[in-house]
Amino acid sequence: MATCKITEFHQEQKKRMRSVQDAMDALNGKWKIAIISSICCYGKRRFSDILNDVEGVSNRMLSKELKELEINELITRTVLPTQPVTVEYQLTEHGNTLQTIITELSDWGVVHRKKIAGR
């Protein structure tokens, strides 16, 4: 609504852009939000469960994006001493702070879709 009314492209502005980019980097990838949603939804979730929840994802991509989420400390990975091995994933506290943003993105997405396609 209010424009920024700045006459130069401030450092401030660049920092802001960098921060947004940092956030986007952590969330980019075709499946990350869906994966987070799946885990969040159940609290804990196993590899094969997420594979089923997230429609269309391949084990290759699931593996890759889970790894990235773990590196970003958004989820934890726990190997259970079963035979054969099972692995549980869950959100970290930090990962849980994403829920606000995901909700907002979801809300905006609804408005946006109506705006664009009227569906």
Place this chain on the structure above:
Amino acid sequence: MATCKITEFHQEQKKRMRSVQDAMDALNGKWKIAIISSICCYGKRRFSDILNDVEGVSNRMLSKELKELEINELITRTVLPTQPVTVEYQLTEHGNTLQTIITELSDWGVVHRKKIAGR
């Protein structure tokens, strides 16, 4: 903080995921946030100006992403009757509703960077 405590992967949940995806689709691309920030910052902005603001973007990509933003009705494109031609871009009302989200993403990005790199 609160997990969803649901025992099945509801339609509700899938809708949510789809909405988030719709939002992400509108914002994806390496430069979109930066482009929006540049335009927002000045209210109106010309092609070559944005090209300067957004460090690293090529005219090819700028053109492409501006076009996508326009399709998503986030910005408007106005050709001015000058010689040679100049073009002004500005945020639509709908585009302005993104500012909340961008701010939140930025805030989360700051926390996230501290968390990950301690910078």
Place this chain on the structure above:
DNA sequence: CTGAATCCAGATGGATACTG
């Protein structure tokens, strides 16, 4: 069960040159 490895097609994006 949970991945890693390989192969491969298609998308992405930079550099450069060109047009109205």
Place this chain on the structure above:
DNA sequence: CAGTATCCATCTGGATTCAG
């Protein structure tokens, strides 16, 4: 000035197979 066109290297991601 504001793009478009072309070439080309790299990245992405699906399908399939293999391994602990």
